[in-house]
Amino acid sequence: MDFLRWLFDAQVPVGSSSLLVREVVGNIFGLLSALGGMRRKVWAWPVGIIGNALLLTVFLGSLFGDADSATLLGQAGRQIMFIAVSVYGWRRWQQSKNGGGTAVTPQWASGTERLGLVAALLIGTVALTPVFARLGSYEPVWADAWTFVGSLLATYGMAKGWVEFWLIWVAVDIVGVPLLFSAGYYATAFMYVFYGIFTLIGFFVWAKAKKDEKPEVETVMPDPRVVR
Template sequence: MEIFTWLNTPIFELLGNPVPWSDFLGNICALATVFLALRRNILSWPVQILGSILLFSASVSAGLGGNASRQVVIIVAAIWGWSQWKRSREQTGEIQVRWATWKERILLVLALLVGTVAFGAVLSAGGWSWNPYPDAYIFVGSLVAMYAQGRAIVEFWFVWLAVDLVGIPLAIMGGLAFSGIVYFIFLIMVVVGIIDWAKRSRQTISSPIAQSQTVTGRPD
C-alpha cells in the first residue's frame, strides 16, 4: 500500500539510524498524549489512538512484533479509557484523580509480572521478537498503565516510568533512535505528572480512610 510505504520512508537520520515518518509523527502524538494526560484533558485518548496507528506501522517495519501488537491493544484500551473519562466528566464535571488502594497496587504489580512472563514466552515461542521479554514487558506495562490511567489513579505514572526505563534501550537497539529519545523526554514528563497528580489528590498513601474514598482534583 502506498500509504504504508510513505509512512515508513525515512524523513531524516538520527545516530546513524533512519527515522521514518511513522516513527516521527507517532512519537509526536505520544508526547502530546502525555501532555494532555498531565492536564487531565480527555483529548489525550483520541490522540493516543492516532499515535498508536502510526507507531504500529513503525514497529512492523522495525521487526518489533511485541511493540506492534502493543499498539493494537493500546487502541482498544484507549477506547475503554476514553469512555471512562467521558463518564467521569459527565458525572462530576471534571476528571477526578486519586491514589490507588494497596489492593489495587498489588494487582497492578502482579499483572505486570505475570503478563510479562506469559507474553514473553509467546513471543519467544513464535519468534515474533528479537528481544521477547523486554518487548513483552513494554507491551504489558503499557496496558497496565493505561488501565490505571483509565481509573484515574496516580500510580499510572509510576508504571509508565518503569516502561520508559526499558523502552529507551530497546527502541535504540531496534533502530528506532527517535523513539528512544522520545522515551527519555517521557521520563521528564512522567516525573512532572507524578508531582502534579499527587498534588491534585488530597489523599495520602498511608491513610486507610483516604484509600477508601475518592477525592476530587482541582479543575483546570
C-alpha cells in the same frame, strides 16, 4: 493517497542512517496525548489513538515494507492494546465530564490494587515472553513482553484515575529505552527518555491534585428523624 504514500515512505536522514517520518509523527502525537493526560483533558485519548495507529505500522516493519527494521511484536501489540483501552478511557472520562465534574479525579489505588498491578506485571511478562519468542520478536524478548504488559496496566490505570499509573510508565521506560536503541528505533527511544522525565512530573502533578482535592461538603440539612 499521495499524502499517505509520502507518509509511509518518507524518511529523515540522521547521520549515516535515517528515521521514518511516521515514527517521528506517531511519537509527537504520543507526547501530546501524555501532556493532555497530565492536564486531565478528554482529547488526550483520541490524539493518542492516532499516534498508536502510526506506530503500529512502524513496529510491524516487515509487513509494511521496512525490510531493515526489526519487528517488535510487544511494541506492535501494545499499540493495538492502546487503541482498545483508549476507547474505554475516552468513554469513561467523557461520561465523567458530562456528569458535571472533571474528566477524572486522581485517586490513590488501594493496597490490594497495587499488589494486583505488580503481580500482573510480573506474571504477564513471564507468560508472554515464550509466546513472543515463538512468534519471532526481537531479543531480549522478556523486555518486549515487559513493555507490552506495563503499557497495558499503565493505560488502564490512567483510565481509572490512579496516580500510580505514572510510576508504571517509569518502569516501562527503564526497560523500553535500551530495547528500542538496540533495535534501531532511535526516534522512539529518544522520545522514551523524554517520557521518563515527563512521567515523573506527571506523577507529582497528579499527586498534588489529589492532595489539593477539596472534600465534599454536605449542603442538605440532615433529616431530624434519622437517628445517628
